[in-house]
Amino acid sequence: MIVYVLFTALAGLGILLLFVYLKNPYFWKDVNYAITAIQIGMRLNKFSKQKPFHSILDCFLEKVAKHPDKEFILFEDRSYTYYQADKESNRVARALSTHAHLKEGDTVALFVGNEPQFVWIWLALFKLGCTASLLNYNIRSKSLLHCFSCCEAKVLVAGSELKGAVEEVLPTLKQLGVQVFLLSDDCDVEGIESLSDKIQEASDQPLSRQLRANINIKSAALYIYTSGTTGLPKAALINHERLWMATFLQSMVGIRSDDIIYLYLPLYHSSGFLMGLCGAIEKGITVILRRKFSASHFWNDCRKYNVTVIQYIGEIMRYLCNTPKRDNDRDHKVRLALGNGLRADTWAEFLQRFGDICICECYGATEGNVGFANYIGKVGAIGKENFLQKMGCSYALIRYDTEKEEPVKDSKGFCIRVPRGETGLLVAKIGRRTPFSGYAKNEHQTEKKKLRDVFEKGDLYFNSGDLLKIDNEGFFYFQDRIGDTFRWKGENVATTEVADHLLMVDCVAEANVYGVKVPGHEGRIGMAALKLKENMEFDGNATYQHVKNNLPSYARPRFIRIQDTLAVTGTFKQMKMKLAEEGFNPVIIRDPLFFLDENKGYRPMTEEIFNSIADGRIRL
Ligand SMILES: *[C@@H]1O[C@H](CO)[C@@H](O)[C@H](O)[C@H]1NC(C)=O
Ligand SMILES: *[C@@H]1O[C@H](CO)[C@@H](O)[C@H](O)[C@H]1NC(C)=O
Numbered sequence: 001m002i003v004y005v006l007f008t009a010l011a012g013l014g015i016l017l018l019f020v021y022l023k024n025p026y027f028w029k030d031v032n033y034a035i036t037a038i039q040i041g042m043r044l045n046k047f048s049k050q051k052p053f054h055s056i057l058d059c060f061l062e063k064v065a066k067h068p069d070k071e072f073i074l075f076e077d078r079s080y081t082y083y084q085a086d087k088e089s090n091r092v093a094r095a096l097s098t099h100a101h102l103k104e105g106d107t108v109a110l111f112v113g114n115e116p117q118f119v120w121i122w123l124a125l126f127k128l129g130c131t132a133s134l135l136n137y138n139i140r141s142k143s144l145l146h147c148f149s150c151c152e153a154k155v156l157v158a159g160s161e162l163k164g165a166v167e168e169v170l171p172t173l174k175q176l177g178v179q180v181f182l183l184s185d186d187c188d189v190e191g192i193e194s195l196s197d198k199i200q201e202a203s204d205q206p207l208s209r210q211l212r213a214n215i216n217i218k219s220a221a222l223y224i225y226t227s228g229t230t231g232l233p234k235a236a237l238i239n240h241e242r243l244w245m246a247t248f249l250q251s252m253v254g255i256r257s258d259d260i261i262y263l264y265l266p267l268y269h270s271s272g273f274l275m276g277l278c279g280a281i282e283k284g285i286t287v288i289l290r291r292k293f294s295a296s297h298f299w300n301d302c303r304k305y306n307v308t309v310i311q312y313i314g315e316i317m318r319y320l321c322n323t324p325k326r327d328n329d330r331d332h333k334v335r336l337a338l339g340n341g342l343r344a345d346t347w348a349e350f351l352q353r354f355g356d357i358c359i360c361e362c363y364g365a366t367e368g369n370v371g372f373a374n375y376i377g378k379v380g381a382i383g384k385e386n387f388l389q390k391m392g393c394s395y396a397l398i399r400y401d402t403e404k405e406e407p408v409k410d411s412k413g414f415c416i417r418v419p420r421g422e423t424g425l426l427v428a429k430i431g432r433r434t435p436f437s438g439y440a441k442n443e444h445q446t447e448k449k450k451l452r453d454v455f456e457k458g459d460l461y462f463n464s465g466d467l468l469k470i471d472n473e474g475f476f477y478f479q480d481r482i483g484d485t486f487r488w489k490g491e492n493v494a495t496t497e498v499a500d501h502l503l504m505v506d507c508v509a510e511a512n513v514y515g516v517k518v519p520g521h522e523g524r525i526g527m528a529a530l531k532l533k534e535n536m537e538f539d540g541n542a543t544y545q546h547v548k549n550n551l552p553s554y555a556r557p558r559f560i561r562i563q564d565t566l567a568v569t570g571t572f573k574q575m576k577m578k579l580a581e582e583g584f585n586p587v588i589i590r591d592p593l594f595f596l597d598e599n600k601g602y603r604p605m606t607e608e609i610f611n612s613i614a615d616g617r618i619r620l
């Protein structure tokens with residue numbers, strides 16, 4: 001959305017420049033960012049008017065023509081040039097066209113891991129004017145069927161290693177009349193057709209543009225599923241406009257055509273697919289594709305392939321910082337890291353350890369209509385307010401009641417903007433240029449993301465679900481996700497804050513903090529699941545000293561649960577709900593459990609303590 005909005009705001013630029021200069025030490029970076037945004041806005045405007053519409057596929061074909069022999073994807077020990085990728089996708093398109101009878105506007109679900117085939121199939125689908133539904137390859141049975149039916153795909157293409165998962169749901173797929181293909185040379189399962197052999201036999205001649213003549217900027221390009229920590233995934237509809245805007249992020253943060261990007265994030269999510277893959281195509285760069293993240297291979301890969309740009313999510317950076325220190329930690333060519341969710345402490349540690357890497361933290365949701373980028377590199381900030389963006393996009397931080405889980409209203413029933421420095425819920429006005437497409441076949445969840453009558457009767461805002469703070473210099477700081485705070489003894493406890501403190505304890509490698517219900521108490525009391533550093537024991541005394549010295553009593557985790565691995569979602573978000581439901585009963589929980597005995601320290605949790613808490617003999 002940003003670029004579009006910025007573009008429209010061009011008119012007021014001149015007057016503002018002078019005014020802002022006097023007030024803002026980041027003036028030139030702001031201006032630079034704004035100019036890039038304006039240029040991008042102009043390009044997007046041009047694309048939208050072109051007939052036929054200029055999509056990311058056309059951009060790819062331009063790069064093929066411009067540098068056919070440049071390496072496009074390096075994967076394991078294979079490498080593919082732009083030219084080869086084009087030919088491969090032609091074959092796939094022809095095979096699918098012949099055997100699945102696809103036509104413009106059809107939706108095809110991709111159930112494929114991070115591998116080059118994923119990219120060829122997606123390009124092929126765009127060549128046929130089809131919409132690609134990017135299924136998370138970790139999901140199974142009920143969730144898989146749910147995701148599948150959300151997008152009403154008529155064809156499913158699955159990776160060969162996912163055959164078992166497909167067989168599980170095959171009877172239902174048959175009932176739905178879905179044609180199922182497997183990426184293998186043959187398949188002995190009735191109702192699943194092999195696809196690899198058909199691709200091999202197909203011609204690699206280019207496909208006619210006529211096949212996608214009616215695709216325009218508002219046409220559905222993709223379905224991307226947002227990984228909820230609870231409930232079933234929601235399918236966000238990504239049209240070509242949204243796709244382009246996410247794609248341009250690489251340009252916005254200064255990625256150059258000679259960069260090499262390391263891509264290990266799942267391609268079924270927007271960071272990997274839109275910001276990573278599509279962004280790389282737009283810049284015409286080389287992608288080092290990996291099946292999945294590996295902390296031990298990370299820097300070796302970066303060195304081996306001369307990687308200059310990495311993508312991250314905060315947890316990944318923490319994993320990297322937790323690896324044993326090496327002499328060659330700074331021996332690499334990575335100059336820029338693009339991502340989100342990096343906390344200030346890890347940020348500083350990462351820079352200190354791995355050298356001078358420009359970290360560009362970005363904020364935005366797959367389905368959201370507002371986003372920010374911290375193009376200044378200010379440690380800990382998720383974005384910077386830009387004067388152009390401010391002029392063009394109506395977003396606001398509003399006061400939020402975390403206990404009632406709803407915005408605070410004034411006497412007239414409207415929301416209240418928080419002053420600078422105070423935490424508020426980010427909302428962004430839904431309008432023609434800042435649309436919210438919602439979730440496919442999920443009116444309920446779509447409606448839940450909308451806020452009405454926010455500042456005046458009849459207005460409509462997108463509820464980001466994120467609590468942010470903005471400082472005097474215009475930097476945004478992530479405070480929490482709604483639900484990532486709990487209330488105990490009338491106080492709000494931010495789980496991230498407590499986790500940050502636990503991570504400072506020597507034996508702690510990872511921490512997941514959440515609130516658990518206690519019989520006879522309001523709210524939730526703090527609990528933490530910890531993963532310990534290798535070959536270390538839980539040091540109850542040190543943990544106690546640290547939390548006692550750094551956290552108010554209400555925020556100290558009263559229960560600690562030691563786990564070998566902390567459960568995360570496909571995008572490495574910590575799972576809290578299930579842990580919270582499991583509570584702190586030692587009879588149920590097999591993991592080592594500890595209880596914080598006020599003023600004494602952590603001691604092993606026993607059935608007796610549990611019963612005393614339950615019947616109120618121990619007051620918490
Ligand atoms: C990486 O860069 C070095 C020096 O510039 C070069 O010798 C080497 O061949 C490059 N490696 C790859 C895989 O391109
Ligand atoms: C931890 O604290 C307990 C209780 O104060 C004490 O008995 C014990 O010796 C301490 N352990 C260590 C390793 O300091």
